[in-house]
Amino acid sequence: MSMDFAAVRQNLFPASHGAIGDWLAFHWHRDRTNRIQAHKVHSSQAIAIDVFGTLKVSIDRDLVLDAIARRVGVAPGGPWSLTLEWTDPDRLLGEPRPTQVDALAVGSNAALVIECKFTEPGGKCSQTAKSRSGEAQCNGSYTDQVNPHSGMRSRCTLAGKGIRYWEFIPEVFSLNPAGDYAPCPFAGEAYQWMRNAVLAAAIGKHRNLQAAAIAAFADHPNFPTARKAKRSLIDPSLGHPAAITPISYQEIIDIARQVGLDQELWTKLSAWLDEKIARASSRSTKGVVTIE
Structure with a gap:
């Protein structure tokens, strides 16, 4: 295993490792030198894998995703599948390069398009x-x-x-x-949230499912998306302010602890996230550049 993957594994919650499958073929976020970025403490891909990778392989997956579905206003109902770094094979939006979704959850009644943020703002x-x-x-x-x-x-x-x-x-x-x-x-930043919201609508129509877009974010006052989520990610004057629902990672863990069976897992993940968020916050106050 390369030094890249050794560092990446160290930066991922241990229970999430099984969600990766083929580490070489996985769609890692890379920098201009082609180096994998998920080894960095403030990597949004890494924290997404921490949470949704752990959820993907957990015995509580259906229970938690049912609860999240209710939270965002779509019908629960498993079994749920959860795919990390999903790309639309049907090119429903006609994009030359389809949007790569951080996580896609699909149940028997609904689909959840999940965009994950850590220390960075939305894309333009x-x-x-x-x-x-x-x-x-x-x-x-x-x-x-x-x-x-x-x-x-x-x-x-x-x-x-x-x-x-x-x-x-x-x-x-x-x-x-x-x-x-x-x-x-x-x-502006509303572009990225719009793109995920319309992708959810397209998936729902194509698969005859209810669908919702979710912005998963680390809740900390130093992080741009967290600050915007407390107000509104989408200008309310556009209508349908719930077009994309912000849910913090901390809230997702709280949901898992409320409905899940593996309490030890969620307690450990909560502590892992608290430490990672604290470290990333410390870096952001020193002017460290954020990455996705």
Whole structure:
């Protein structure tokens, strides 16, 4: 086993290791040098595996996921499957590179699309970033415009590329795809939460299941997503504020301790998370760059 994997294993809750399967084939988050990032204490992938990897292999999986389903307003009912780093094989949103979901839970009645955050904020749409030519593909508004790179006319440059977000947005948000919005309601961090919410809607429609999007986060005042979760991840003026439900890792562990049978497991995981969050918080106050 490489030094990378030795360090990664040390940074993962021991009970979660069995959820990985093939460590070489697993979709690890990597940096620009291709080094696996999950060995770092503030890795969002590592803390996601801590919690959802442990849940995946736990005897309490169905009980806990039933409770989470009720918490987010969809129907419980197992048996539940739980997949880490899931990528949509059906390309339901028409993305050239399908969104990789941190965790996907599927039961007999519902599906849960789970985006996991630790010390980092939500991701933003890349279309407003300037290219080497100095031009952005989108002007930052959802209005009729021409993509200077492709010459394609559309309100959303992603829609002009065949990406289907705005086909599902009316099902999730109170927005008219034929209307104009300046600036675009998903120009900032709301972009990532929108993308997960519409993916949940697409999965639900495709599989004939109820579906919900969840933002799992480490609850600490030093972390951007935690601060936003206490207010709202999505602007309430867009309608349907529950389009994506924030649930802290601490709350997930509390749920597991309330309904689960393996109390020793959840007590140990709770202590593991408390220590990891404390260490990551200490690093964030020193200006350490956050990673996903």
